[in-house]
Amino acid sequence: MRLATGRGGQWLAAVVLLWSCQVDAHTVTPAGTQPATAASVAAEAIPFAPAHDTIITQKSSPDAWGGERTGNEPTLSDRVVSYTIDADLDAAKHAVSGKEHMTWRNRSDRAVRSVYFHLYLNAFQNQGSTFFTERNVLDKAGGSRGEAVLKKGQWGWIRLQSVQQDGTALTWQFVHPDGGPESDQTVVRIDLAQPVPAGGTLALDIDFLSQLPRVVERTGWWGDFNLVGQWFPKIGMLELPGERGATQVRWNVHEFHFNSEFYADFGLYDVHLTVPSDYTVGAVGQLQGTPEQKDGKTTYHFVQGDVHDFAWVAAKDFKTLDGSYVGPGSPKVAVRVTYPPEYVASAAPTLKSSIDAIGYFSRTLAPYPYPTLTVVIPPYNADEAGGMEYPTFFTSEGYKYVEPDTWTQMASDFVNIHEFGHGYFYGILASNEFEEPILDEGLNEFWDNRMLRERHQDLVLATPFTKWLGLTPHISGFAVERLTAGLQHPRDPLAQNSWDRFSSFSYGTVYSRTTTAMHDLEARLGQPALEKAFRLYYQRWRFRHPSVADLRAALIDSSGDAKDVDQIFDQYVYGTGVTDDGISSIDTSEVLPQAGVFWKDGKQTEVVATELDKQIDQQRDAWTKAHPHPKPGEAGPFPWHSTITVVRHGVPAPELLRVNYADGTHEDVVWDDDRRWARFDFIKPSKVVSAELDPDGHNYLDTDRLNNSQSTEPNGAASRRWTADVAAVLQTFYSMLVTL
Template identity: 60%
Template structure:
């Protein structure tokens, strides 16, 4: 590894300085990281896939009656900085669910009240969760710890602790901490917990924060990135190694991050399962009795042989094969378009009935899908099951391998993942089908593709927050949800401007440069700009939507098509001025028209002896975006012009032998960011078909569908 800065040798005179926290309102980063950030790009020739900063050895025991996990943990952490460290900070994520005084619940009461969101179930007596940190030792010396609030959250939030070390960790040195903990799982509120005998054990162990160095994600000095557990946020951690043993009742099935090490070991009425996985940054597992498994595998260039397993309850046996197929297809698609899948396992879990909040959650090599019964071809259930499976697998790249900071820049995971998932669904030609009468009522032909559905729920007309905003400084849960759909829509439009092959190459380069590291939004912009060779186009999209809240709303305000007739008045003929009165002019026009009609008895409306002048007026009510204007005429001929300047309005004039029938902006439907597609077209003669096609009532109908998809 090439360090960001040379680590000086520790001396007796080295005095630890207090390392600050990352800003409680940190969001999009504008300064690209240093080339050597996080040790520089991984070439594949290093001894390990990632620069392993931390390792965990955990022994855990599940009490399925009390829904508790008791654990002993040995954590070894390496100080990458150029200075000694006297205190470290750990996440106790599970304390988000201990009561209404946590940062999570404090924000939930505000954000969820202003929009649809997951994680809003009522918590009844006995259903809260927490994690109690017990003793912490450093080389046998007991250490003191206390709760801290890096983001200025309520004093009743206990999701971050500070541990003061008995001995400082020198620059480049390591420290090993031994600790025990007791985790009370909540009934599933959001992403973790139990329902009946089913246990999804996530965010369950003390987890060290990230010490960022100068040149990494905009840092100018070392800082602890260790945010409280916010309502809309997820996670961020260093890469490392996990060696975990879980003891559960012998009739329980277990699935987890990583590779299972042999058969479970009997211990009386229990079994101890052993899983190991390196080069990941989190660990989760599930345990439940009576679950079934379905196995498959993937083999492809650059990847090891991947064992793929689906774990499912009997009531959702119908989901097992579709989830297995979508998982294997996802490995193939992401491997071919971004980079080879580097791990040897992938486990997908179908949650049981009444545990929907446990579905749609991702961890490295391990995710929970959704549950549907029945799942018939070309139905909404089939689409949703495949969508969620592909989406949660995709997190294995954008959250897992690219390891972006989901606290501060959720767009890099949720948004980019949504975009890439939609690309895969588009390649599969997978559409949304609803009942035919509903579609016919709105004048729309089924089916619709994934990107069209994304734009319908993106709140494009009035975006409240930049896409690059952090997870918690948002107007509402609904506006946070647009991180998914609006990012996918913005990337779709950028792809249309750059070209599909260019966009795919740019993302492949981004992945190659930044996998097993921690890129920022500025790193994404720099990578796309360099790879595409069109930095101005990339910069415009980022300024308008990632760093800002611009909207696009171009419209055709008027189309007029009139005959160009001879004009009354005086003119010079044979050297003399002659006068043509209105009556004489009208008579001459009618005579010429009669003669032409007799010669053309089958002529189409809009044709005749005189040319037609068509004027189309376009208006711009939002940000500038390159547009194409298409005008169609009575003889089915078309004229197209480019509107690619900063004028707020423009008029385009066409003189042709025939009358115009219609005008349309964006005829190839490339600009999905346009907030109102209804006003993109006009006809010379009134036609209400467009309003049926693009009615706002139809968009509201689909909002219900995407309530599920928008927060996965």
């Protein structure tokens, strides 16, 4: 999708790097050390990935990220990094003190003299961070998620207290790879005492203190609940030529943008968590042995390999509900739901839908490879901690009541399916959520809706009250996505990064417009072919880091249909195309004998109009006598010539035109070219009474389906359809009132 780094972009990135190190940096100098000089930084000459020119159209090289995993390797992923962390939660202050030992392998062909780390929690330390600066803009451009206002004592941050390389204290500076505000401190450069040679390994020992914010978005505390995400110093990604559009070695280490999420190397996490003994703990990975208690605190030991992040929860008075999944190709998966007492009604439905999701994704993509799945339901007033994914761990949403066949059940199921699905598209495929949210949020949303479709599970808008009234309005998941996709005025290509967006609504269409585009591609290729293509994409890129261009290549290679795949990608993924085809007119007339001079067999004859009229009348009378009781639509004495004119108000899309005749028959015609309009002529015994484009409803990308059909006679179907739509809207409104 994105041509990530042109020559100009690389030079600009290098200039930004030098400038940020000399002018826009905040230097923290531990005792006995000196900050790096501009000359030493220039000598490194490893630029940042572009901040804006991020759309990738060139597919990655076959050996990117070490090449396709065969399954015969000793580990699922090529483990580039490892973290051993000892963390101690101060529950009263919602603060975590940590000691981190990190090792990192230099995959490049050159020495690395400085490394870059994410300090994500600093996004919540003041209103001058990139996160809050962008939130203010996007709020004005159409609203956003995570609108909580932090008060005194509720800000969050992370402090590096010491960084050592083989016992030598190191210096660090805050930098701004994306040109964010000077007050942003979410990316830090650490200058090494000894460079890491090509292929060599770096070991750092880091002491840090993380102050959780009151829950704003994704992470934080509320009451005695602590969701600890993005809480430790985390090394950035060093990309090599041929990986995700890179043409040279580069650091891909973006600031924490408001709508962005994350991107990191696979590795091994070995984490000890010490919390008050009356707190319930859940985390990424497997619990090792029996937790150890001492002085009113308990230490839990979790280990997980072949993941790229680690999050955990510590909450007082929370309960757990356990289950398991057993399926071909997967280890036995221990599934645990951790929930607050007020949301006990959500526990069992969450467990069931999570286990169901493991089964569906395992069957349609590949077996789930991890032995655990932990689900956390946040408490009341911590909603923004819900709906967030980490490897083998996600947060859901809680409801006081979960009534069968109501919107609460559907909402609960969908959130669980969606957040689990991230375990594949964000977790195992490990796409760059900063730059290519389509590959995670978009594709995952599409696959979630496929699961709902298979389960025949619509979005039910009913409540107990409306059910008592006998009203159970519902709508399919794909229809909901289409309605919220902003198809008429798309502002940004789907392949655009997460921060260069017109508004948060435009970012939100990454979910719905991607789902709609993939739905239509599936309709063109066929469901089995599309699923086979996604399995190829997964097989190629599991435990690696694909780009949108790699997705396109897999779809084409599997299906063999470059035309349809390229059309969807060119128009919607890389572009902002709008589809709107309609029927302009239907004209019908009898094919009657013609007056005038005609030549036949070398002889000239003349047909006189007055005589012809008599002949036509005689033929009509004869037909009437022969058919005293004609059936509706029965062919008459003369054939009919019907002309249907179709028009195209947007980009080309393959269309099926269904032509319906008065005798009850129909025929289908394919319109699949680049013409802005077309006329189709039909000479048949019966006349055309109606015509419809896309009668089977495959083209969800069509922005206006009301102009897709036309009839030659009055038809009450449209008014009945509008009445039903209005009734559905009113029912939805009443459902919302009851909920409130």
